[in-house]
Amino acid sequence: MRRPRAPRPAHEPVEPAGAEEAGRAPERAAESAHPGPAAPEGAGPARYPAVVPGADPAAASTGVATRADPGSLGRLREYAASSVVSTGLTDRLAERRRAARSLRLRRLTGAVVVVLVIAAIVWGVLYSPLLALRPADITVVGAEDASGAVSADQVRGVLAAHEGESLVRLDVDRLGGEVADGLVRVRSASVTRSWPHGLAVSLELRNPVAAQETDGGYAVLDSEAVVLETVAEAPAGLTRLATDGAGEGAPRLTAAQVATMTAIMGSLDATTRQQVSRATVSTAGQVVLSLANGASAVWGDGSQNALKARVLATLLTTPASVYDVSAPHNPTTR
Structure with missing residues (x-):
């Protein structure tokens, strides 16, 4: 026999999706139309729905959270x-x-x-005194060769005008010229700095080689015919200059003649020069040296002085009354 089937339950109506939400919508609308009582005092600030960029403004005003647009984030x-x-x-x-x-x-x-x-x-x-010149610190070399004619104090006196100037600013070449110009016995002066306050001065002096008689006495001359001093009497040991046939009516020496004879005397070495007592020159410019022993040396003109001086020094080792070096390559004695 067949078993009887149980009766099927009646189907309950299925509520469509969103019906519940749709049924609540009028309630939410009424609440928004009739807001509730205000928050009591001290309950804190009211909270407002956040607005998300890209979200629906209507949803933001209703407070219903909605999902933002994909590009808003x-x-x-x-x-x-x-x-x-x-x-x-x-x-x-x-x-x-x-x-x-x-x-x-x-x-x-x-x-x-x-x-x-x-x-x-x-x-x-x-400009500071750090390197200033002090005259007391000036040293002089070469003054002793003048037999006291030039002293270190005289050199310091010439340079004293630059006392207090910095050594760096001093022109040493100009200082050497000032010394030579200020002291007639100085032919040239070489000046170097001696740090921090001094100078070193090296002198080349003028040596007297002849004496020329003048109206005021005897002028002492060096090899360049520079007058070193004038004295009342003829200095001993110096050659006297005169014209040939000197006498009361003899012509006076010209500057050119004096320059020629002093150059000749300057070319001689000290030993030979001490043997010459007198030098005379003719109007033709021929020079003759008179020796202290009575002999004479025919010098000729003022050319080749250095060679003639060496030849004469050699000839003087041979006794003779006349030494002729006017032609130095063919000297003669007699």
Whole structure:
């Protein structure tokens, strides 16, 4: 026999999706139309629904959360990133400006310091007493060759006008010229600096080689016919200059004749020069040297003086009354 089937349950009506939500919509609309009582005092600030960029403004006004558009989050991130980049760039530019100002200030300060240091060094070297000349610190070399004719104090006296000047600013060549011009016995002077306050002066002196009679006495001459001094009496040991046939009616020596004879006397070595007592010159310019032993030396004109002097020094070793060196390559004695 067949078993009887159980009766099927009656199907309950299935509520369509969203019906419940749709049924609540009028209630929410009524609540929004008739707001509830205000929040009591002290209950805190009212909360407002957040508005998401890209979301439906109507949903934001009703307070119903909705999902934002897919591009809204990207725009939000771009906005935030652009704000950060803008703020960071501004800060970096400001920092760079501050660094540039600081660098300029440091450079300016460094330049001022360098200028002040250089100015201090220049003043100390050129104008301060640090390197100032002191006459007491001037040393003189070569004055002893003049047999007291030139003293170190005379040289210091000439250079005393530069006392207190920095050695760096002194022109040593000009100082040498001042010494030579200020002291007639000095032919030339070489000046060097002796740090920190002195000078070293090396002298080349003029040596007297002849004497010329003048109205005021006897002029003492060197090899360049420079008058070193004038004395009342003929100096001993110096050759006297005269014209040939000297007498009361003899012509006076010309400057050219004096220059020729002093150059001849200057070419002789000291030993030979001491043997010459007198030198005469003719109107034709021929010079004859009279020796202290009575002999004579025919010199001729003023050419080849150095060679003639060497030849005469050699001939004087042979006794003779006349030594002729006017032709130095063919000298004769008799």
